[in-house]
Amino acid sequence: MRKKTLVRFIAGMMGFWLGATSLAQLVCLPAPRLLTMLPMGGEAGTSFEVTITGENIDGENELLFSHPKITAKPKVSDAGKAVANTFVVTIAADAPQGVHDARVLSRLGISSSRAFSVSGLPEATRGKPNTSLATAWELKPNSICNAVMTSRSVDFYAFQAAKGKRFAVECAARGIDSKLNPVLIIADDKGRDLLADRRGGLLDFKAPADGNYFVKVHDLTFQGGPTHFYRLAFLEEPGTGPAPRQPSTTTVSSFSWVPDEAANLPKLTEAEPNNQQTEAQKITLPCDIDGRFYPAADVDTFEFTAKKGDVWWVEVASERLGLPTDPFVLVQRVTQDGSEEKLVDVAEFNDIPSPIKPSSNGYSYDGPVYDAGSADALGKLEIKEDGVYRLQLRDLFGGTRSEARHVYRLIIRKPAPDFALAAWALHMNLRNGDRNALSKPIALRAGATMAFEVVVVRRDGFDGAIELGMSDLPEGVSASGLKIPAGKSVGTLLISAQENAPRSFSGAKIFGRAQLDGKTVTRPGRLASMVWPVKDASQEIPNPRLVADVPVSVSGSEGAPITIAPAESKVWEAKAGDKLTIPLKVTWRSEFTGASIKLSPMGADFKGVKAIDIPLKAAGSEVVLDLAALQTPPGEYALVLYGSAVAKYRYNPEAVKRAEEEQKKAEQEAIAIAEAAKKLADEAKAAPPEKKSEAENTVKAAVGKQKSAEAAKADAAKRMKAATDAAAPVDIVDIVVAEPIRILVTPKDQK
Structure with a gap:
């Protein structure tokens, strides 16, 4: 509790505070936050440009990564100046593939993180709009395309396929910090839908005929813009196993999964068929079992013997592996009533409760906005009688879906107290x-x-x-x-x-x-x-x-x-x-x-x-x-x-001082250049005929310089106003x- x-x-x-202050006041002091990166990742062993956006990341910034094999340097213009919010990122050839964290080190310090993916495939960043069949972006097999979802539209991609050829098409979004809820469709050469996914962003497609095909991507509610980015992977899949998924970030619930504890346990693999009681897979405790909730409505049954007084801990990891599953475990003792087999319920294991009650409203009114509980199972099994026991494991959400990628780890171990x-x-x-x-x-x-x-x-x-x-x-x-x-x-x-x-x-x-x-x-x-x-x-x-x-x-x-x-x-x-x-x-x-x-x-x-x-x-x-x-x-x-x-x-009152100094300098330079231009104009009027043309050209050059100085002066005034507005006192x-x-x-x- x-x-x-x-x-x-x-x-x-805070009821008192807000009674005396404006409800519009801000909550929490400004913090640096990295919001978007484009592209959102790259191939190991390559270098490429990355542009970023963020909050409160003004000033000279560094782009840092959670792994030392990924580095970044500011992009430098032809004039030798750093280009704002643009970096050249280098991924070492031996950088580990997967999702890492990127951050900006700014005036206010280190920013919040943004997912950055490292792959072993060639990558591209979509440039031109591709919101029609005619402008479809060509997908190359075994590659990844980084893109931003076009608002209120559909992004089109094209590929060619031979009959019987198998492809895996995946749109990574939520797993890489995007706000996109992707809908992924494969269409024929006329744009007619053949296969669609509106839940997980993965399609396993076998071409019905030789020809041209299209991939269509859009948000579930057709939202888009910079925060709705995605990585579209297009892979040839010669095998018959589950289509591979791109790596993703980990949920808060996954912190409680400590697989190292099972490192020395005997390894087993779930063997079908084992749905029925008569098909139960016989196991010996302790054990570490790899299995799948597949096909739909799959129930995996395991049988073991145990002695009175034995204490075992049963743990299932699946939701904590990043899957939309809800494992449920039922343990029963097997008895005989004459010739008839009888099952007696011994224990049930369902969700791992959150250590503390999370917020009931999704933000922070009556508790934290972090739910550290999990839909996985973890519980103690106490054996009261010698005998044969059966453990049934199922996904409570698995009755209507058949996903070969929905795997699990079932671990049954002696007590190993830890945290x-x-x-x-x-x-x-x-x-x-x-x-x-x-x-x-x-x-x-x-x-x-x-x-x-x-x-x-x-x-x-x-x-x-x-x-x-x-x-x-x-x-x-x-x-x-x-x-x-x-x-x-x-x-x-x-x-x-x-x-x-x-x-x-x-x-x-x-x-x-x-x-x-x-x-x-x-x-x-x-x-x-x-x-x-x-x-x-x-x-x-x-x-x-x-x-x-x-x-x-x-x-x-x-x-x-x-x-x-x-x-x-x-x-x-x-x-x-x-x-x-x-x-x-x-x-x-x-x-x-x-x-x-x-x-x-x-x-x-x-x-x-x-x-x-x-x-x-x-x-x-x-x-x-x-x-x-x-x-x-x-x-x-x-x-x-x-x-x-x-x-x-x-906010940043020092920026006001700098802007004020720059404005004064720009004003003084504009005055000096204007006075010089006026002097040259007066001299040109008095110049003899043979020097008239040369004097007028000098005046034109001075007028051009004066216009540039006035533009610089106006720009300095804008920066001064922006800094002053940003530094205006606000209640926080x-x-x-x-x-x-x-x-x-x-x-x-x-x-």
């Missing part, structure tokens, strides 16, 4: 109209602290406490974890940048540390993020996923609007039962709305501490801990204070987290 932590506190408190972790940035939770579900990269402003919710899926009965932490952080950044208590499902990770932290970046790691069988073990944590910054979840369904790595950055150009920290950076000590007063220092960098900022403790250790008010502009405050009333036992603790505030935020409500306070409670003196 979810604790009454930051989410509920802010939900209740898996996932983390995501906390969202605002406002009662009065907020519908934001934003991608929030770990792009820290100096003096800022970000809070991350960390959830655990406990495996095979593990119930211990988990310490949370991070490693490989950039200069000036630290992390503190509020542990996941024994038997609980959620903890908090705080990432802080010092007030004097320099501009920096690194690839960090999230980890959890616990005791398993008397040994200290460390497990990695996965980071989840929104695919798109959804500002109104009533209009667009949020779509989160796991990202490949954990990049952390500090902006060198902007500080946090406010920094709240203990007056001294030390471990604060007190004896059990005493009172501990901790002074706080407050650094204000922006104007704020309201009379004060209210802060409350985060986590279970100090939940009895009353909220404190920090008056606006106050240089400090204090928090008092009555350790007797709190009944705090001796030990090490971290106190984290949090709340929210509405800041008057100005955001989470405020104080730097963690380290506390050591020592035993009370014995009398």
Whole structure:
């Protein structure tokens, strides 16, 4: 169950804030976000140009990738200047094929990610429009075409095929972060539909005759534009097995799938026919079985013997492999009633519940917008009697579809207690109209602290406490974890940048540390993020996923609007039962709305501490801990204070200063050039006849130079206005987290 932590506190408190401020105010400070890339991938061993778009990525940027075998350099014009938002990407020949993450390192730090695919096939980027049979883009066998969906239209592609030739045509979209819901059609030479797919973007096609054929692609509701990109793969398939799929990103639910645990188990393959009880495939436990939910309504039956007192853990992975499946397991004991076989239900295993209740509305009103549960199965099988048992496995969605690609892994193992972790940035939770579900990269402003919710899926009965932490952080950044208590499902990770932290970046790691069988073990944590910054979840369904790595950055150009920290950076000590007063220092960098900022403790250790008010502009405050009333036992603790505030935020005011300087310079140059042109014009009027023509040509050149100067002046004025408008103060409500306070409670003196 979810604790009454930051989410509920802010939900209740913000009714007051929004009663006093405009409902149109923004939520969360601007963060850099990479929105689109074209093309969205490339062939290993090639170099090509990539253009990007994004939010809040102004200034000189770097394009970075989650794998070091993919690199990028800014494209340089003939004049030697970097072309804005255009890069030359190089993929090493030995770069791993699959989906990686691309990001922009900008003025505000590291951006949110965008999927970038590496293939082993020749790739092209569609250029000209192809919205008719006459303008169809030619597809070459065994290639990939990168394209953007044409709005309110159909994209056409053409290919030739011999009778009986088999092709696989796939439109990758959702699996590479696109908003496109693809409809894929193969048509004859007249454009008449032969085969269509409106669900998964894959067609397995065998040509009925020699001739020309067309592939038609459109969005389910005929939407299009830059965010509706896709990769169209066209493959010759000589075999008879399932058509291959392009790699895709991983869902948040997949973090709980830890296949390494089954590395030493005997490997088996599901063998048909095994649908009927009399056809049950005999297996010996433990085992690791590869199988398929195929054909439609497939039920795979396995038979094994077990002894009373045996305990096994049964796990199925299919939905967590990226498939639209819902595995269901039924275990029955086989008995005999005379000559008649009788089956007695022993156990059922269905969904893996989310460690904490996700938001009920798709954004962040009453819980996180991340659902860490899975449609896969994981459960304990306790054997009460010696005998023969049968396990039936089916896909609850498989009755009406026959998809050979719907595979699964069935693992039956002895208890191996362990855990898996996932983390995501906390969202605002406002009662009065907020519908934001934003991608929030770990792009820290100096003096800022970000809070991350960390959830655990406990495996095979593990119930211990988990310490949370991070490693490989950039200069000036630290992390503190509020542990996941024994038997609980959620903890908090705080990432802080010092007030004097320099501009920096690194690839960090999230980890959890616990005791398993008397040994200290460390497990990695996965980071989840929104695919798109959804500002109104009533209009667009949020779509989160796991990202490949954990990049952390500090902006060198902007500080946090406010920094709240203990007056001294030390471990604060007190004896059990005493009172501990901790002074706080407050650094204000922006104007704020309201009379004060209210802060409350985060986590279970100090939940009895009353909220404190920090008056606006106050240089400090204090928090008092009555350790007797709190009944705090001796030990090490971290106190984290949090709340929210509405800041008057100005976007990049330094850009206004630069634009003002450039405008003044352009105005002065225009004045000087105009004066020079006037002087030359006066001289031309007085020039003798033999020099008249030369003087007039000089005047023409000066007039042309004057026009260019006036154009530069007007351009500088536009840039000045744009920078000024962008830097106009706006109300932004955001989470405020104080730097963690380290506390050591020592035993009370014995009398």
